[in-house]
Amino acid sequence: DADVTQTPRNRITKTGKRIMLECSQTKGHDRMYWYRQDPGLGLRLIYYSFDVKDINKGEISDGYSVSRQAQAKFSLSLESAIPNQTALYFCATSGTGGPVRNEQFFGPGTRLTVL
Amino acid sequence: GEDVEQSLFLSVREGDSSVINCTYTDSSSTYLYWYKQEPGAGLQLLTYIFSNMDMKQDQRLTVLLNKKDKHLSLRIADTQTGDSAIYFCADHTGANNLFFGTGTRLTVIP
Numbered sequence: 467d468a469d470v471t472q473t474p475r476n477r478i479t480k481t482g483k484r485i486m487l488e489c490s491q492t493k494g495h496d497r498m499y500w501y502r503q504d505p506g507l508g509l510r511l512i513y514y515s516f517d518v519k520d521i522n523k524g525e526i527s528d529g530y531s532v533s534r535q536a537q538a539k540f541s542l543s544l545e546s547a548i549p550n551q552t553a554l555y556f557c558a559t560s561g562t563g564g565p566v567r568n569e570q571f572f573g574p575g576t577r578l579t580v581l
Numbered sequence: 582g583e584d585v586e587q588s589l590f591l592s593v594r595e596g597d598s599s600v601i602n603c604t605y606t607d608s609s610s611t612y613l614y615w616y617k618q619e620p621g622a623g624l625q626l627l628t629y630i631f632s633n634m635d636m637k638q639d640q641r642l643t644v645l646l647n648k649k650d651k652h653l654s655l656r657i658a659d660t661q662t663g664d665s666a667i668y669f670c671a672d673h674t675g676a677n678n679l680f681f682g683t684g685t686r687l688t689v690i691p
Contacts, residue, residue, distance in 0.1 A: 470623070501681075506589060508669060509624075509681040524678075556623055568673060569614070572623030 469493045470573040472557050478579045485544045487576050489557030497560045498540040499570065500524075500532060502553040509556065515540055516562075547580040554578075583607040585672050585682040592688045599657040601685045603670035606651060610672050614679070615644065615655045618667040627655075627668075657687075665689045 470491045479485050489498065496517045501509040501524075511524030513532040521532060529551060531543045544551055554577050558570040584606045593599045605613070610632045616624040630637045630644045630653070637644045643656040653670055667684045674680065 506683060508585070508587075508683040511678060514678065558623075566629075568612075569626045569629075570624075570679060572625070574621075574623050 468574070470557060470559055470571050472555075472573040472576050474576060475574065476577045478581065479547055480581050481548055483547050483580075485547050485578065487542045487555055487557075487578070489540045489542070489573055491538050491557075491559045491571075493559050493561075493571060494537075495559040495561050495571075496537065497562065498534065499558040499560070500530075500540065500542045501556045501558065502526070502551075503556060503575070504553050512542065512555075544578075544580075547578075549580045552578060552580045583672060583674060583680040585670060585680050587668075587670060587682040587685045589683060590686050590688070592690060593660050594690050595660060595662060597660055599655075599660045599664065599687055599689075601655045601657075601668050601670075601687065603653040603655075603682050604651055605653065605670070605672045605680070605682075607672060607674045607680070608651070609674050610651075612673050613646065613653050614671040614673065615642075616669040616671060616681075618669065618684070620666070624669060660687075660689050662689045662691055 473488045499514045500512040515534045533541050557573040560570045586604045612631045614629045615627040618624045641658045645654045669684045670682045671679045
């Protein structure tokens with residue numbers, strides 16, 4: 467079974483709709499992250515959480531919000547989706563302490579299309 | 582903020598060596614990673630190098646780091662069709678986050 471799962475895997479929605487992307491992990495990691503991937507731009511960090519009570523904005527948090535419901539769950543919401551939020555979204559988790567423990571493990575991604 | 586740059590595309594013939602380059606700007610980097618993304622999948626860690634190292638070899642992979650020039654490279658020896666993927670360098674800075682490059686799409690021609 468996958469260590470980091472994301473639901474849904476694909477979603478098409480309309481401008482103005484509220485969307486939630488969910489992420490679950492079984493790695494027991496404290497740290498969780500949400501990224502978006504756009505062609506030619508690489509991965510950009512949206513939000514990250516170092517534990518259940520810690521939420522931090524990343525590079526491109528405008529238009530997004532997150533909720534860390536438990537150590538294993540981190541969800542990303544688009545309150546009012548717009549077309550330029552069309553992208554591939556990845557959740558990731560990591561431990562702490564050195565390059566091996568800081569390695570980020572990625573989910574399979576959610577492809578979101580906003581019409 | 583940190584900038585991590587890569588060329589977008591690289592094509593090589595099967596059996597040749599591939600060299601993927603990356604430049605970064607943050608001088609407080611503690612270690613740097615190379616991740617591989619296969620089609621339809623998330624990223625997987627390939628290798629990493631501490632910022633106080635010059636070189637690291639791991640089977641067919643060789644990582645070179647020039648800290649003075651803030652230049653990182655990944656060499657894949659005897660490139661195979663299964664190496665076709667997008668390769669990302671990522672910089673772990675003192676801020677405890679990873680900054681990813683734009684990704685280099687490697688195409689291996691049979």
